[in-house]
Amino acid sequence: MDTLTRVLSLRNASPVVSGLYWSGIWLAVGALLLSALLTGSSFSESGMLPWxxxxxGCATLAGGFAxxxxxxxxxxxxGMTNGFxxxxxxxTISFLATDASWTTAVPLLLLVTCLSGAFGGMLGVNAGSNSR
Structure with a gap:
């Protein structure tokens, strides 16, 4: 049984890749919540950019923390590396999937993700077991 759990367990050695996994999980949760908000209310897609x-930002905060x-x-x-x-x-995914172009929102998104990832990283390094 020990061999089976060792084979099926995924252990990642890189902290940045681990943070990207957690960012992806929180992005999926946020996308589902935004989809439910769009479906169940009178919000329009054009007014969803701050959301x-x-x-x-929340996804990179969690990824930077992890x-x-x-x-x-x-x-x-x-954290900032995770955000970047x-x-x-x-x-890259947006360009390949929908042929998205460079807009003025991209540098703003980069700023938001890098700063929130750095903040999450500052919180995460103090929450780790090595900091005591």
Whole structure:
């Protein structure tokens, strides 16, 4: 049985990749909540940009927290790296899926994700077991 659990368990050694996993999970939760908000209320898609930035900010905050907690050091660095790579991955997927172009919202998104990831990293490095 020990062999089976060892084979089925996924253990990631990189703190940044672990943070990106958690960012993706929180992005999925936020997207589901925004979809329910759009379906169940009178919000229009054109007025959802601040809400979308909020979801991306929360996702990178959680990812920065997870990556810095895992690393145990340099929380703002791992958090900001998580935010930058998250935005780069998001823009690559957006370009490949919908042929999205560069707009003025992209630098703003990069700023939001890097700052919230750095803040989450600062919180995460202090929550880790190595900080005591």
């Amino acid at each position: 979308v930035f909020g979801v991306h 990556s810095a907690k895992r690393s145990g050091r340099r929380g703002w660095y791992f 790579l998250y935005t780069l991955l998001l823009m």
